[in-house]
Amino acid sequence: MPVGRTRSVAMLGLSGSVVDVEADLAAQLPSLAIIGLPDASLAEARDRVRSAATNAGCPLPQRRLTVNLSPASLPKNGSGFDLSIALACLAAAGEIDAASVDRVVHLGELGLDGRVRPIAGVLPAVLAAARAGHDTVMVPEANAAEARLVPGVDVIAVGSLLEAAIRHGGRYDPAGLDAFAALPAPRLEPTGASESPAPVGDLAEVAGNRDAVDALLVAAAGGHHVFLEGPPGAGKTMLASRLPGILPDLDADRALEVASIRSLAGEAPPGGLSLRPPFEAPHHTASAAAMIGGGSRMLRPGAAARATHGVLFLDEAPEFAASVLDVLRQPLESGSVSIHRASAVATFPARFQLVLAANPCPCGQYGLKDGECVCAPVVRRRYLARISGPLLDRVDIRLHVPRITAAKLQAAVEEPTMTSAEARAKVVEARRVAADRLRGTPWRTNAELPGPWMRGKGRMHPGGKATVSLDRALELGDVTMRGYDRVLKLAWTMADLDGAAAPDKHHVGHALLLRKGIVR
Structure with a gap:
């Protein structure tokens, strides 16, 4: 069957889902259709992939290519599917080893000149692929160091579509790689979302x-x-x-x-x-x-x-x-x-x-x-x-x-x-x-503790004389029930700093003072 298969990753928030990328080759007029709920930037991959393949020296066949991104119900966006789409199409045409392409998860954007450009979110994407059981990923060279932060994953870095095709058994002239080596390496430009200075000083x-x-x-x-x-x-x-x-x-x-x-x-x-x-x-x-x-x-x-x-x-x-x-x-x-x-x-x-x-x-x-x-x-x-x-x-x-x-x-x-x-x-x-x-318990710090658990199953309410001032503040409406629990958490933190087994009235009083430090 003239169908090439590989995989990529669709990100939704910090979670990623592995997507099957299938390419079908049909004896019809040349075209490239992408189906499977792509967004506008992903739909534009039609023109990017065909131009990149031609300029890289590994052109797509002049026939109808249909690319399906499965599962079709999962929203997919961005240009990070370009590399997987191009290699699935070449596998469907028999230009590269289909079994080799099927074993690897591919991430990367293609430039019109055939270079593989870096994308944002490679690290969580590789992490999602590893958690899904995949141990080999192909990424842009500029994302390689980031992808290698995930343990247990074999990372293949490529600078061009031609290099990726050759690594998958494509019989192309390796001399074409020299032309890409002479070009400046693409870099991932920061989005400018974070302008916060790094904390400095002692x-x-x-x-x-x-x-x-x-x-x-x-x-x-x-x-x-x-x-x-x-x-x-x-x-x-x-x-x-x-x-x-x-x-x-x-x-x-x-x-x-x-x-x-x-x-x-x-x-x-x-x-x-x-x-x-x-x-x-x-x-x-x-x-x-x-x-x-x-x-x-x-x-x-x-x-x-x-x-x-x-x-x-x-x-x-x-x-x-x-x-x-x-x-x-x-x-x-x-x-x-x-x-x-x-x-x-x-x-x-x-x-x-x-x-x-x-x-x-x-x-x-x-x-x-x-x-x-x-x-x-x-x-x-x-x-x-x-x-x-x-x-x-x-x-x-x-x-x-x-x-x-x-x-x-x-x-x-x-x-x-x-x-x-x-x-x-x-x-x-x-x-x-x-x-x-x-x-x-699922908590690590005192601030994370739920109040009902502290006062109930956790048995972290000191009781007795230790909370007299706090109980009085609650009666007078000086603190809310949420504030009551947060004062207890503060008191436990102070006791931990002092090496005490449990907070006493001094810890609770100091915690209440910090809680009410600014009065409107």
Whole structure:
């Protein structure tokens, strides 16, 4: 039967499905039809594939070719199917070894000159192929290093369609490869989705803000969200940028997940798999789609997904549109983002630590001894009220960050702040204690624990005198039930840092103080 078969991968969010690519050759007028629910960019592969094959020196037969992408009910988009379509057509024509093509998963876009261009999302695509039981993939040369991050997969890198055809047994003149070698290698251009600077600096550079440093240590140890409020120049941005530096290294699975999200965003992992948590700091003009992800054709991860297992920092949080801030409420609870379209639903992981920073008022001078605030009381209330109550209720630590005085600066010289390495060691030990306690559960940090489980099956409610102040706050309506549970989580994190078997009244009281640190 004149049918060539191979495979490719269709991505939907961070999950991929292996797609069978079948090409049928018929004795009819020359044409190339692609069926199987392709989008517009994939339908354009008709012209790309035929021109690329001709210019590469391995032309398609002048007959009717029908390419089917199965399963037909699965939406397929993008130009990453070009290489598989071209090789399936050549296999159907008998120009290359059909059995060889059938054993390999092919990913790559074709240029009109026959070169194989890199595509975004190769890493999660190769990962999906490996999980489906395939051990050999062919990818563009520019994506080879990224694809080799997946263990147990044989990666074949090609620079042109001619090279791919020769590797599959095509009897073409190898001298044609020299012409491609002389051309500049195609590169994957970044999408520009992420403009966040890499976090730099050491925690020891934070001088005179001991309370803020201690709160940051608690946040890192338990994975808690933070709201920093204070005047300009108090060090809110400095504190937030130091948080990733004191977080533990990622394990292999989480590092691979972070790299896969970066790959979908068009950012190839430089120099191999990074074990450091990501840091995202979108500008306050970001839209809701930029925050959680979206797109009309290709669904791309937003800042919340790219911050997975790391830190999402929103500087000048009240300046963000209210609708943008409120889209974070669901990811903060579920740890994932679902983007709904008419044809499919894409899901991205979004388990991050949220850090919000805000001035006390629009002019930033409220509360300063030597400052003159020109904002009316109603303006100040309205400014901070841009961060909705339901969102703020999901933030565990609310801290006022004052400006540094000369006395505090002198005290910092005499008693320096701990370094990031020292803080990270404490965080790692506290998380180890929590992980031992939570062994056998799906959770790793205190911040992830469901409240009902803590108070019920988990038996993590200290009870007795330890929670008198917290119970009183609940009775008076100072905290919600969600806030009650989050104070308990904070208290457990403090106990882990102190090496205590369970939180006492001092831990609970301190946790309640951090929870109520900013009163509107």
